[in-house]
Amino acid sequence: MAMKLKNLLAIALLAGGFSTAFAQSQECITNSSIGHEAVKAKNYADAYEPTKAVLKECPTMKYYTFSDMIDILHSFLTPDKKGTAEYKNYFDELMGMYDLRTKYLPEFRAKGTKVKSDAAALADKAADYLTYAPEVNHKIAYQWFKESVQGDGVNTKASTIMNFLNESMAVMKADQSQSNQFLDDYLWASDLTDQAIAAADDEKTKENMQAAKENVLAVFINSGMADCETLQNVFGPQVEQNKSNEAFLKNTIAILRMMKCNESEVYFTASDYMYRINPTADAANGVAYMYFKKGEYETAVKYFDEALQLESDPAKKAEIAYAIAASLSTIKQWGNAKRYANQAITFRDDWGAPHILLAQIYAANPNWSDERSLNSCTYYVCVDRLQRAKTLDPSCAEQADELIRTYSRYFPKSEDLFMQGLKKGDRVTVGGIVGETTTIR
Secondary structure: OHHHHHHHHHHHHHHHHHHHHHHHHHHHHHHHHHHHHHHHOOOHHHHHHHHHHHHHHOOOOOOHHHHHHHHHHHHHOOHHHOOOHHHHHHHHHHHHHHHHHHHHHHHHHHOOOOOOOHHHHHHHHHHHHHHHOOOOOHHHHHHHHHHHHHHHHHHOOHHHHHHHHHHHHHHHHHOHHHHHHHHHHHHHHHHHHHHHHHHOOOHHHHHHHHHHHHHHHHHHHOOOOOOHHHHHHHHHHHHHHOOOOHHHHHHHHHHHHHOOOOOOHHHHHHHHHHHHHOOOHHHHHHHHHHHHHHOOHHHHHHHHHHHHHHOOOHHHHHHHHHHHHHHHHHOOOHHHHHHHHHHHHHHOOOOOHHHHHHHHHHHOOOOOOOOHHHHHOHHHHHHHHHHHHHHHOHHHHHHHHHHHHHHHOOOOOHHHHHOOOOOOOOEEEEOOOOOEEEEOO
């Protein structure tokens, strides 16, 4: 009889426990429905308590409950309440809610629910921290974004990469000792966008990452780190420490070229080390500039020529061909200088500089005839080239106009040309190194 009584008591207790669990489950379902419908109606005040109850009693019931609470708390964190105790409480609750979501992500994944990675979830928290924190501590935001980027790697969202680099810059602005870290972060962010663009399997992702790459560069340029003296001071010691690190040297050379610091000592040094490891076009080009600056023009031409053969980008090939032409002009190898200047024009037909260089080469070689007045026709061709440069490339107009004023003073006199049977409007072919036909003014 006693045994039967014990069994009945056990059954009653189990039934009571089941009843309690069932009641809790029903309450969660009800609160979830009420809260979710109120959020959809943007009735956030009424949604708050039932949604909060679901997160407390049954947080893994619906993944969207966390999104609902984010929307609710966002609605409470209005600018007019900033600075109040109420605002701070809601903000702390928002940060805590993100931590709670991260805690339960493994359970949602185990159930087959499609959820964010832990790294992406942390990026969300960091973004809201920046937006809503009563006072932003950039070191905290930076650390969270950094952890997020480390976690997701090449799969990191474009916006997270941008936030990461912006926060790195903010930390650096407050503490200049973080300059090296900012440069490392820039190189990392830039490399990540390149990898993401290469790995993208849809056009939208590729476009977003391309925009991120351009924005990453803009952040770097606007950081105050992008002047040649600063880059020399920062990269100088690092190049020596990484003289066998091909990836580092490649990125360093790219940054220095991009920032037009290809006459800095660190650019030459990085290029030299890179050339020894892997003689790329950029490395050969850097070594060539080093010899050019030293005045060793023939050696410079040798390396420039190697860079020209290795380079595939037409715009870069134009710059290299122009550099060769300028080097050869300096040592008065006029024929070869003209040949490379014309190559530069072939590679990039909207650039005025090679036309200006040709005008200068012609002006240095005006004597092709026994007749002085015909030799003076060389300056017509010089001005033709300068006018062409201005038309193609307005950025060089000031230099071209100055040379036009100079060379126009050497035009032949009408009476001297008359003695050669020539007059205004006639065409004349200028010989010698020029080899071009022009019109008498």
